[in-house]
Structures are given as structure tokens and as C-alpha cells.
Amino acid sequence: MAIAKSKARHIQAIIYTGMGRMSLAESVKQTLKQQVAPDSKLVVAVSGGADSLALLHVLQTTRAETNIRIHAATLDHGLRGEASAADADFVAAVCQQWGIPVTRGTLRPNDLPAGVGVENAARIARYNFLAQTAQAVDASVIAVAHHADDQAETVLLHLIRGAGLQGISGMTVAAPVPGHPALTLLRPLLHVTRHEIEAYCAEQGLQPRQDHTNQDTALLRNRIRLETLPHLRQINPNVSDALNRLAAATALDFRYIEEQLKQAIADHLSITPTRVALERDRFGNLHPALQHHFIRWAAQQLDSPEVGYEHVVSAVAFILRGTTGQSLSLPGGLLLRLDYKTIDLQHADAPPVSEDIPLLPAGALVDVSIPGRIQLPDSAYVLEISAEPLEGAFQLSVPENATIQLRTRQQGDRFAPLGLSGHTQKVKKWMIDHKVRQALRDQVPMLTINGTIAAIIVENIVVISEKFAVRQPDQSIIYVRFTKNMLS
Known part of the structure; x- marks a missing residue:
């Protein structure tokens, strides 16, 4: 060295x-x-x-x-x-x-x-x-x-x-x-x-x-x-x-402020080459000087030219007063987004957020057979479906000769989650109500049976439709699970 x-x-x-x-x-x-x-x-x-x-x-x-x-x-x-x-x-x-x-x-x-x-x-x-x-x-x-x-x-x-x-x-x-x-x-x-x-x-x-x-x-x-x-x-x-x-x-003063900032955000921060994310609650609890410093520091982590004072002030005000889903453009091709839990500063042309959870590319549509094993595109996760029990799988009631597909959300999608007595609501509203992060919404996997949404898989949590819930042991049942392919 x-x-x-x-x-x-x-x-x-x-x-x-x-x-x-x-x-x-x-x-x-x-x-x-x-x-x-x-x-x-x-x-x-x-x-x-x-x-x-x-x-x-x-x-x-x-x-x-x-x-x-x-x-x-x-x-x-x-x-x-x-x-x-x-x-x-x-x-x-x-x-x-x-x-x-x-x-x-x-x-x-x-x-x-x-x-x-x-x-x-x-x-x-x-x-x-x-x-x-x-x-x-x-x-x-x-x-x-x-x-x-x-x-x-x-x-x-x-x-x-x-x-x-x-x-x-x-x-x-x-x-x-x-x-x-x-x-x-x-x-x-x-x-x-x-x-x-x-x-x-x-x-x-x-x-x-x-x-x-x-x-x-x-x-x-x-x-x-x-x-x-x-x-x-x-x-x-x-x-x-x-x-x-x-x-x-x-x-010396600048170094001290930078060290204080790093200590304050260390356990609340996520950094990739194209994205810096900080918990919103943590940002709100920072001293105003550290809030301003965070914006400059985060921009530097993304190799962006120094963000000017006026833009720093605007960014801090936007974070403190803005609402989930809003975004603010900053110099250097940066985009500041407010999610439910995080502040995301990223390159405006950055690819969708990559998470260690089952996700699909936006617009994906994959036909599924029984039994079947499908590697999710651009993911380490595998979808397995079987008519026989699988450890850790969830169950769905399926009509004979049903068409099963795995896809992401589409315009006008509706969903009848278990517990609403069959009443449907728009998938968009359901995701908002359940605080699904905006950056992930177009990548959330959905399993459909004969064109109807049977299950939504959100950050390793499965939400089943009322229509396809298993109620009787003599129903035709399929077993579904997502596993991580450790060799990928």
C-alpha cells in the first residue's frame, strides 16, 4: 500500500x-x-x-x-x-x-x-x-x-x-x-x-x-x-x-462532520454503484447540518459532480415534506425518490432495484406446467410447482387442465385477497395499501390460474386469492415454492 x-x-x-x-x-x-x-x-x-x-x-x-x-x-x-x-x-x-x-x-x-x-x-x-x-x-x-x-x-x-x-x-x-x-x-x-x-x-x-x-x-x-x-x-x-x-x-471541521454522518447512518444505509438508500426515519432524526451533508455525500458516492447549495436545500425540503412515490431530479443525472421506508438517490437511468427476493423483469410472462421447475429470469430464484407435497410450499386449489402462468402486474389487474369474501380491488391500490416499495411494484411475481391472479409474492411473503384457497382436503391441489439456486 x-x-x-x-x-x-x-x-x-x-x-x-x-x-x-x-x-x-x-x-x-x-x-x-x-x-x-x-x-x-x-x-x-x-x-x-x-x-x-x-x-x-x-x-x-x-x-x-x-x-x-x-x-x-x-x-x-x-x-x-x-x-x-x-x-x-x-x-x-x-x-x-x-x-x-x-x-x-x-x-x-x-x-x-x-x-x-x-x-x-x-x-x-x-x-x-x-x-x-x-x-x-x-x-x-x-x-x-x-x-x-x-x-x-x-x-x-x-x-x-x-x-x-x-x-x-x-x-x-x-x-x-x-x-x-x-x-x-x-x-x-x-x-x-x-x-x-x-x-x-x-x-x-x-x-x-x-x-x-x-x-x-x-x-x-x-x-x-x-x-x-x-x-x-x-x-x-x-x-x-x-x-x-x-x-x-x-x-478539520468538515472531517468531523463527515465522521459524525457516517456513524449516524452506518446501520441504516444501503449502497450500490448506482444507488444510495437511507431509511427515511433515520434521515428525519439527523441534525439539519448532517441532512445537508448527506445529500452531498450520497451524490459523491455515485461519482456525481458536487451538488450545489440550492439543490441541497431543495432536496432536504423535498425529503422532509414530500410524499411516497414522488421524485426530484438533481444535477449530474441523479434522481431522488421517496419510498415508504427509504430515501433513494440513484442515477436516473439506473436499472430496477436488485433485491435478494424473488423478482421478475417488468412485463415478464412465463407459462408454468405441473410438475415444473422454472429459473426466474435475471434472478437466483427458482419456482417449483408439484402435485405432490413440497417442504416449505404454499398450496393452491386448481381446476383440472388449468392454465398457469407467472407474470408481473398488468394494466387494470384486480385481486381478491383471502379475507375479503371474494371482493376484488385493484392491484395498484392493494400494493399502495400494503406499502409495497414503488421501485419493486413492476417486478413483483404473480401466479395466475386461467388468467385470474391466484397469488402475489411480495418480499418472500405469499398472499393467496380467496378463490384459490384450499378449503377441502379432496380438492385438486398444487404445491408452490420459491427457492434460491445457490449455484447461480
């Missing part, structure tokens, strides 16, 4: 003030010692600018002390024409001179993800490239050159956009790689300032490349760096330090 992930965020929160103003090299070495296991391999993202060139140099020159192996990666986004290609050439030449293996990537315009803006698309493509490189060279950690001034800009950017605690916490020293959670993103320079990086480059005789797009104030981050922060420094010359301390303190 290359990194102690469970401790990474805590270390990030305390390390800023704990390091003081040690040298750049010492700062990087201490971060590596705290975060990375000996003999680990790091993929180092290098653009050729001062930040990444300084990072690559210090990692290379301290390898004997840190006992790590490095592999450089540089990506030509193709967004600056010849200049970006020249940057990649520069990185490749430096790596050859320093004896560092390097992977070079080139993007074509149609390689960028659509619909997310050029900046964000380039960022996604960059992380995908770095992740592919890491997997190819058998590395689990990717090192990037974000520094303390980047952190200050990030905190201000999130403040301007009205972010919550997580946004104000800024970047962490170690975090999962976006879109690739099995890999770790490491920021060894996060507590080093831009001035210290430039001084290091000068001391070591490094001549980094210049990206002139960093001066484009049409981009919000550049405007914050070139205009907003200089104004703030007139009020507080150490504003970058102050914003970094704010991020570290907020990260």
Missing part, C-alpha cells in the same frame, strides 16, 4: 502550521515521509512550468533519501498550438537529460469530453492521461505541483461561488484521483508558496517554460490571482497564508 489514505486528510489539516517555513526540499521530503511508503513509484505530472519543473527536480535529487521511484508524464492538450507542443518537447528533453523515464501524450480536439467547458474538459482529459500512465507503469500515486498560492486561489474561488465547508477546505495533500478512485493524487508542494518555488528554480539554475494563457484575465482563476489577491494583500500582506489556514481549519 503506497499511501495511508485514512490519515491523509487529517495530516493535511495539521501539516500547514506544523511545517513552519522549512525549505522547499525539506517540505517535500516531509510530505513524502508522511504520505508515501518506501520504494513506491510516483507518476509526476510535468507541464514544463516552474511549479512542476521544481517538483520533478526535487523528487529526482532527493530520491536517495526518500527511497521512491519516479516516472514523468506530460500531456500536450493541443489548446495552444505550437507552444503546447514545444512545452512537451521541453519536458521530454529535460527528462532525458536527468535520466527520468517519461510518457508523452497528445490530445486531438475531439478527444476532449463534450458539454463541460474547455477548461474542465482539459482537466478531465489530463487526469485520465495521468491515470492511464500510472496503470501502465504500475504506479498507485500521481504527484502534481499544486502549491499554497493555488490553494489560496481555490479557497477564494469557492467562496465567490458560495461553496460549503468542503469547497472552503480547498485541496488536500492526498486525495483520490478524480474519476479514478483507486489511485492517489499527491500534492507535495501544497505548503510551499509560488515565491519559494521561483526562488528554488533560480537557485538550481532551472529555466521553466512560460504559459502566456496564465495572464488571460478572462479566466476567473487568473483574475483572482492577478487582480483580487493583489488587492487583498493591500489589506493583509499575508492573505495567502490566512486563506491556507482557513482551508486547514475548515478541513
